[in-house]
Amino acid sequence: MAEFSWLTALGFLFLTFNSGMAIYRSDGDRSSVLFVVVSYLDLVALFGCLRYYERLDRHSPRRETVKAAVWALTTLLTVIFSYKVAEIMPLAVKVVVWAMAAPHLRGFYAFFLYEEKQPLPAAGTAVGAPAAAAARKDSAAD
Numbered sequence: 001m002a003e004f005s006w007l008t009a010l011g012f013l014f015l016t017f018n019s020g021m022a023i024y025r026s027d028g029d030r031s032s033v034l035f036v037v038v039s040y041l042d043l044v045a046l047f048g049c050l051r052y053y054e055r056l057d058r059h060s061p062r063r064e065t066v067k068a069a070v071w072a073l074t075t076l077l078t079v080i081f082s083y084k085v086a087e088i089m090p091l092a093v094k095v096v097v098w099a100m101a102a103p104h105l106r107g108f109y110a111f112f113l114y115e116e117k118q119p120l121p122a123a124g125t126a127v128g129a130p131a132a133a134a135a136r137k138d139s140a141a142d
Helices: 006-025 032-055 061-088 091-113 129-141
Strands: none
Touching: 006 032, 032 061, 061 091
């Protein structure tokens, strides 16, 4: 089990206090309260998932599931913050805000769907040909 970190505890205390103050200052505006509560819960879940992911064995089958949860939580944060910022901006800035958020949504493809393919051997060479050619050069030098 990892050691207790006072810095982490202080960070969560600060997050909790600020979230409480934001709810208090919202004057009962339901959308603002919902935004703060969802953001707070999302951040707590995100930090929990990241900590769990770091503790998992590198070859654990759970890593992909936790990685998907982390991606979903960060995407939710991106979308709700983009929405909240774009809500008060003129149209041109709204377009810029959502354009900046869009690459994050493409991250799903990069993390979960894209598989790096091995390059095909050059025409006229067999698999393992460079190693065989190097071996011939070494034996010819002897």
